[in-house]
Amino acid sequence: MPLHPAIEGAQWWRSGVIYQIYPRSFADGNGDGMGDLKGITQRLTHLKDLGVDAVWLSPFYRSPQKDAGYDVSDYVSVDPLFGTLDDFDEMVEEAHRLSLRVMIDLVPNHTSSEHEWFQKALKAAPGSKERSYYHFKDGRGKNGELPPNNWLSMFGGPAWTRVEDGQWYVHLFDSSQPDLNWENPTVRQEFENILRFWLDRGVDGFRVDQPHAMAKAEGLPDHPYVEEAGAGFIEGRENPPMWFQDSVHEIFRDWRKILDSYPGDRAMCGEAYVLPLSFMALWVRPDEFHQTFNFRFLDAGWDREKLVSAIDESFEAFDGVGAPSTWVLNNHDVLRHVSRFGGDYGRTTASDGVGPNNPQPDNVAGLQKARAATLFMLGLPGASYLYQGEELGLPDHTTIADEHRQDPTFFRTNGQRVGRDGCRVPLPWEMGNASNGFSQTGKAWLPQPESYAALARDQQVEKPGSTLTMYQQALKLRGELKLGEGSFDWVSKNDVLSYQNGNVRVVHNFSNQPVKLDGELLLSSMPLAAGHLLPNDTAWVAI
Ligand code: GLC
Numbered sequence: 001m002p003l004h005p006a007i008e009g010a011q012w013w014r015s016g017v018i019y020q021i022y023p024r025s026f027a028d029g030n031g032d033g034m035g036d037l038k039g040i041t042q043r044l045t046h047l048k049d050l051g052v053d054a055v056w057l058s059p060f061y062r063s064p065q066k067d068a069g070y071d072v073s074d075y076v077s078v079d080p081l082f083g084t085l086d087d088f089d090e091m092v093e094e095a096h097r098l099s100l101r102v103m104i105d106l107v108p109n110h111t112s113s114e115h116e117w118f119q120k121a122l123k124a125a126p127g128s129k130e131r132s133y134y135h136f137k138d139g140r141g142k143n144g145e146l147p148p149n150n151w152l153s154m155f156g157g158p159a160w161t162r163v164e165d166g167q168w169y170v171h172l173f174d175s176s177q178p179d180l181n182w183e184n185p186t187v188r189q190e191f192e193n194i195l196r197f198w199l200d201r202g203v204d205g206f207r208v209d210q211p212h213a214m215a216k217a218e219g220l221p222d223h224p225y226v227e228e229a230g231a232g233f234i235e236g237r238e239n240p241p242m243w244f245q246d247s248v249h250e251i252f253r254d255w256r257k258i259l260d261s262y263p264g265d266r267a268m269c270g271e272a273y274v275l276p277l278s279f280m281a282l283w284v285r286p287d288e289f290h291q292t293f294n295f296r297f298l299d300a301g302w303d304r305e306k307l308v309s310a311i312d313e314s315f316e317a318f319d320g321v322g323a324p325s326t327w328v329l330n331n332h333d334v335l336r337h338v339s340r341f342g343g344d345y346g347r348t349t350a351s352d353g354v355g356p357n358n359p360q361p362d363n364v365a366g367l368q369k370a371r372a373a374t375l376f377m378l379g380l381p382g383a384s385y386l387y388q389g390e391e392l393g394l395p396d397h398t399t400i401a402d403e404h405r406q407d408p409t410f411f412r413t414n415g416q417r418v419g420r421d422g423c424r425v426p427l428p429w430e431m432g433n434a435s436n437g438f439s440q441t442g443k444a445w446l447p448q449p450e451s452y453a454a455l456a457r458d459q460q461v462e463k464p465g466s467t468l469t470m471y472q473q474a475l476k477l478r479g480e481l482k483l484g485e486g487s488f489d490w491v492s493k494n495d496v497l498s499y500q501n502g503n504v505r506v507v508h509n510f511s512n513q514p515v516k517l518d519g520e521l522l523l524s525s526m527p528l529a530a531g532h533l534l535p536n537d538t539a540w541v542a543i
Contacts, residue, residue, distance in 0.1 A: 012101065013205070013267035013290050013383055014324040015484025016053035017475060020387045022332045023060045023082055024068060024445060025426040025438070033435070033443030035426065037083035041091045043429070044098055046457065050391055050468075051475030054101035056207045056269075058332060060088070064114050066176040067408050068332075068424065070105075070209060071112035075194045085201075092202045101204035103269070108191055109210040110177040117190075118178050126167050133187055134178045135170040135220065136163075144168075150222045151242060152231040156412035159231065159242075170220070172213055172231065172242060174408040182214045182251060195258050205259070205267035208289070212272045215248040217241030235275045244274055252288040269293065269326070277317035284323035291383055294326045298334065302341050302369050304510045308493050311380070315488060318382075327377045329370075330387035336423050337373060339396040342366020352409065354398040355418035363395040363451070365536075371470060371525040372508055372538040378474045379499070379506035379540055381486040386471075389427050392457060393467030396422040397449045404446055421446055428456035465527070473523050477540065500543070508538040519543035 021040060029038030037060060047055060059069035060082040069079070078085050095102045111118055117133045124130035126138070137148040139162065147160035148168055153175075160168040161175040169178050180187050195206070223229065223240045233240050252270075259266040267290040274280040277296055283289050294314055300306035314325040329337045335350040342361035345354065354361065370393065378384055400421055405411075407419025426444040430437030435444035436456045453459075460466035478484060483501050491498040495511035504522065509515050514532035519541035521528065526537045533539050 011265060012053060013265070013269075015381065015383060015482075016101070017051070017378070017384045017386060017478070017484070018054040018056050018103065018269075019047055019050070019052040020056050020058065020331060020385060022058045022388055022424060024058075025424055026388055027427065027429065028435075028439035028443070029083075031439050031441040031443065033439055033441070033445050034081050035438070036081065037078065037087035037091050041087070041094045044091075044094050044100065048098040048100060049472070051472055051479065052100070052386065054103060054204065055095065056103040056385075057105060059105045059107060063112055064176065066112065067174055068406065070107055071110070071114075071174065071177045072107050073112040073114040073116075075107075076197045089201065096202070102202075103205040103207050103267070104198060104203050105209060106191075106194070106206040106268075107209040108180065108182075109213045110171060110173060110179045113176045113178055121169075122163060126165065129186075131167075132181060132184050135181050135216065136167045137170075137220065139166070139168050149220055150226050151220075152223075152226060153412065154231045155409045156417065170216075172210075174412065176408075179213070179216075182216075182248070188251065188254070192254065192258060195255060199259070199262050199266060203266070204264065205269070205290070208268055208270045211248065211252070211270045211283075211289075212244050212274050213242060214251065215245035217245055244279070249282070249288060252283070256287050256289075267291070277313045278320075281317040281321045281323070284318060285321050286323075289323075291324055291326050293328055293331075293385065295328070297377075298328050298330075299347050301346075302373055304493075304495070304497055308490075308497070311488075311499075314382075325380070325382035326385060327380055327382060328385040328387075329373055329377060330390045330423070331385070332387065332424055333420050334423060336387075336390065336394060336396045337370040338363055338366040338390075338393055339398060339422075340366070341369035341373065342395070351420065352417040353407070353419045353422050354396060355422075356399045356401070358398070358418075360398055361395065366395065367393050367467070368526060368536050371467060372536055374471065375474055375523065375525045375538040375540065376497075376506060376508050378478050379483055379501055379504060381484060381488055381501060383484065387423075391468050391471040392428070392455045392460060394425075394427075394455055395449070395451060397425045397446070398422055399449065400425075400446065406446070425449070425452070428452040430458040431456040470523070470525065474540075477522055503542050505541050505543045506538065507533060507541065509533045509535050511535060517541055 024035045026035045027039030027043045029036050061072045062074035062077040062079045063069045063072050092102050120130045138144050140146040151159035153159045162168050171177050221241050233243050270289040270292040272283050272292040296310045300310040318325040339361040342363045407421050409417045409419035425446045426438040428436030431453045434442035460468035486501040489500045498507040512535050522540040524539040
């Protein structure tokens with residue numbers, strides 16, 4: 001399917017604004033309470049009106065949905081929950097007609113345990129070629145009754161599960177997500193075919209899930225400081241054997257060659273949680289990923305010093321290899337920024353979720369900061385990622401009852417970490433039925449909090465001052481003033497935090513006093529008070 005001529009621009013990904021669609025929760029086209037591809041197609045014009053350049057879809061592939069689709073059982077299919085391949089083609093066609101690019105999620109670190117590769121591996125003998133698709137090992141202890149090493153799962157509990165014949169397999173996430181063995185050339189070949197399958201169908205690129213986990217250190221040695229780091233790593237310490245192994249780079253180089261062999265400037269973005277950013281820069285060298293998410297920026301919270309160092313570090317690291325920096329404040333794995341900034345939540349709580357028994361956020365104060373943060377971000381040169389619903393100023397659902405929980409984190413920790421369901425709640429489109437227009441029947445796979453009705457899109461569209469209007473205005477100005485392709489210089493790093501991009505000055509007021517603004521006001525996150533920017537607000541001025 002050829003690209004629409006209007007989007008044949010050069011290197012769109014360097015400055016584009018990419019909107020993450022979480023298919024389960026975007027829009028339900030068939031009334032069953034689960035979002036689907038038809039629902040997306042019907043609502044794409046809203047994203048055109050919002051002013052984004054591209055969409056990225058979280059997984060819609062065949063999957064038992066143990067990790068909301070990040071457990072893929074067939075990479076070249078559409079799960080019937082979401083529709084059919086024809087629905088997918090129609091969605092891409094409609095997006096391209098609207099000059100929106102389409103990126104899709106690729107999940108290469110692990111498959112679902114229901115994938116036929118894993119099913120065949122289970123039936124085959126230890127040491128067989130079927131087992132070599134994954135990491136199967138004998139256990140430790142007298143009878144192999146102990147896991148082969150001390151690795152832990154990111155979702156809680158051990159990273160090993162034992163199978164009937166006594167061998168163990170590794171899974172850095174849920175036990176239903178066995179890790180693939182990327183040393184096996186057949187696995188590599190399989191994935192190259194998967195890439196081509198979707199590129200041939202016209203996708204403009206991939207968001208790659210957990211790329212930093214794909215390669216494992218030879219022999220799968222113990223995590224050297226598991227007591228301190230759990231399943232993760234500590235910045236500045238040696239790299240644990242399951243993260244950031246060098247051999248992963250050759251895989252990305254192979255993929256880059258494939259993408260480059262297609263017309264239309266296809267791009268891949270790595271969900272690489274790699275720190276420091278100077279190390280991550282290796283991942284975006286000219287023959288590897290086009291870009292990676294910048295979680296340093298997301299993790300900075302709304303703290304002036306952390307923000308300054310995140311921005312400085314980003315430009316230094318990415319400029320050094322000629323890659324664009326990316327910016328992101330939200331996704332389907334963290335507490336929404338309205339709630340994050342409305343409470344005192346560190347990074348861990350942000351991805352572990354907030355439930356009814358935790359301190360609740362002040363979403364009014366949070367929304368003010370979140371709007372300011374968004375304007376601060378959208379003025380920066382580089383690519384920006386938005387997550388569905390942030391343009392409505394949605395808070396997290398922080399009081400979901402246990403019986404609705406779906407995130408495997410909740411189950412693997414006996415509810416100690418409530419997980420990420422709160423940021424994945426179906427979107428409110430039109431105030432009214434039980435799911436506020438998400439589904440015509442009112443059904444929704446997760447309940448919305450009461451506050452979503454008043455935040456529904458139809459309540460905000462064309463309303464001066466609404467969060468939706470602010471996002472639209474910001475994206476329009478960003479495009480007209482070419483801020484994404486622009487430049488960056490700090491004007492001041494003190495309580496009045498301010499930078500210059502071309503003729504535009506972006507100012508955030510971290511102080512507790514109103515600040516007099518110079519220049520011509522272009523846009524502000526909240527109304528000015530007699531020419532003054534109030535605390536916690538951001539403005540764009542032309543100077
Ligand atoms: C990524 C996804 C997350 C998923 C995990 C395992 O971090 O964003 O949702 O649970 O990978 O696939």
